[in-house]
Amino acid sequence: MKENLRKRAIEVLDANFQEGGFTIPSKGLYPFQWKWDSGFIAIGFAHYDVEKAKTEIHSLLDAQWENGFIPHIVFHSDNDSYFPGPDFHQSERHPLSSKKYRSTGMTQPPVTGFVLQEMYRIAEDKQDMLAFVKDHIDKVYANHVYFYENRDPHNEGLVYIYHNWESGTDNSPVWDDIWSTMNPPEYTFERRDTTHVDASQRPTKREYDHYLYLIDIAKEHNYDDARIAELSPFLVQDPLFNAMLIKSNEALLELYKLIGGNGDKEKTLQQWQKMSIRNFNNKLFDSELGAYVHYDLRNGKPIRFVSSSSFSPLFANIPDQERAEILVKTMMERFGGEGKYLCASFDPTNERFNPKKYWRGPVWINMNWVLYYGLKNYRFDEIAERVRQDSIALIERDGFFEYFDCRKDTGESQRTGYGGNNFSWSAALLLDLLKEG
Structure with missing residues (x-):
């Protein structure tokens, strides 16, 4: 069974790999290259086709802006099956945007x-992969410089997102109270996602009005970060986004040490880490809830x-052991009850929880992958194994x-997953989780 699953996962990834050297998340629904998807996809490719893994990351970094920004969608081709597309986003308004690719003017978690x-870690030929890393790492470092210089207005080491799509957790109930502070216009547009997926599993039309309005504000100011920080009604320090940045800082530090000769960058990364981890723990931990939360x-x-x-x-080694134990207790009490797979994307004990609707409650394999390795960091091996087995x-x-x-x-006789089928990061990260067994 394990070998059959592995074979099918490889088929999904290979079918979604495009001639332009990037992988779409899912046919029809997502026809372009997404930033954090590409990262997870490359991990899957690394297990059986190293060249595709390298091509995936190279093509993403090729779309980097001159200021270090990496957009959340790269529009490699003309395709009208997705809204909002390049004509709505108008990334060219930013003077330092890519001249080679059209894209969005927002980003995604820095993975x-x-x-x-x-x-x-995965590569058998370490020398070959280190050469690839050496050729590309400075672009990733430049992306981190962009975040600390442009997205941290109070110099806290905590960066903001200005759009819910930047979080990766697009329509989480976490954002509901922000929407209630806004009254965007009613936009006229043709939804493309609901022609591929049941509308009950997707954000509503009114939610989309909010999403488009936030883009319009950014566009009006040519995607200038300082103006967005001043004017956007959505400005959030997100624990997931910042944890991915901190984890990536740690990774860059270790890789630069392997490469050698980058003392100045190592020193800067260490300074970022010290400030980011301290303020993350001081500002985003809610002792009453026993969990890290978002900050508006x-x-x-x-x-x-x-x-x-x-x-x-947990994945980024941010809490100490004592706090990690509190986190895991909260997770198991709220998310790990009998009859539940770990780990729902939103608190199943909360009235806003919806087990079928996008980021309002369903399980996501990428978050389970993050959680699996996070639990392993703190020796919660038994719970980590449950997350791995539940994902499989x-x-x-x-x-x-x-x-x-x-x-x-669920009471359904014919049960399937939700959203896009033959989904790339589900296949990619399954390959990694199967290797862990």
């Missing part, structure tokens, strides 16, 4: 640093909900989907 390290920078207050993002700091079981039973119901019994 590329630790992805390079994972590729090195625009309105100056924490957003007090527990989500799978709340546990991502969901794909084995429900298919290579984008997201999955966390309930073991």
Whole structure:
């Protein structure tokens, strides 16, 4: 069964790899290259086709802007099956945007640093992979410089996101209270996602109005970060986003030490790490909830909900052992009950939880992968193994989907996963989790 799953995962990835040297997340639904998807996809490729893994990261970094920014979608081709596309985003408004590729003017969690390290870990030919890392690491470092210089207005070592799509957890209930502070216009547009996926599993039309309005504000100011920080009604310090940055800092530090001769960059990375980890723990940990939470920078207050993002700091070695134990206790009490797969994307004990709707409750394989390695960092090996086994079981039973119901019994006789089918990062990270067995 394990070998059959592995074979099918490889088929999914190979089918989604495009002639332009990038991999789409899912046919029809997502026809372009997504930033954090590409990172996870490269980890999967590294297990059986190193050249594709390297090509994936090279093509993503090739679309980097002159200021170090890496966009969340690179529009490699003209394709009208996705909205909003390049004509809506108009990345060319930013004077330092890529002249080679059209893209969005927003980003996604900065996973590329630790992805390079994972590729090195997995590679059999270490010398070859280190040469690749050496050729590309400075671009990833430049991306981190961009974040600390442009997305940290209070010099805290905590960077902001200005759009929910930058979080990766697109329509999480965490954002609901921010939407209630806004009253965007009603946009007229044709949704493309709901022609591929049941509308009940996707964000609503009114939610999309909010999403488009935030892009319009950024566009109006030519994607200038200082103006966005001043004016955007959505300005959040996200624990997942910042944990991925801190983990990638750590990875870059270790890779630069391997390469040698980059003392200045190592020193800067160490300074970032010290400040980022200290303020992450001081500002984003909610002792009453026993979890890390988001912080609403625009309105100056924490957003007090527990989500799978709340546990991502384990992956980046942010909490001490005592706090890690508190986190895991919270996770098991709220998310790990009988009849549940770990780990739902939003608190199953909260009234906003929805087990079928995108980031409002379903299980995501990429978050489980992050959680698996995070739990291993702190020697929670038994729970880590449950996360690994639950991830494998969901794909084995429900298919290579984008997201999955966390309930073991949904009352459905014909059960499948939700969202896009033959989903690339589900296949890629399954390959890695199968290797861990």
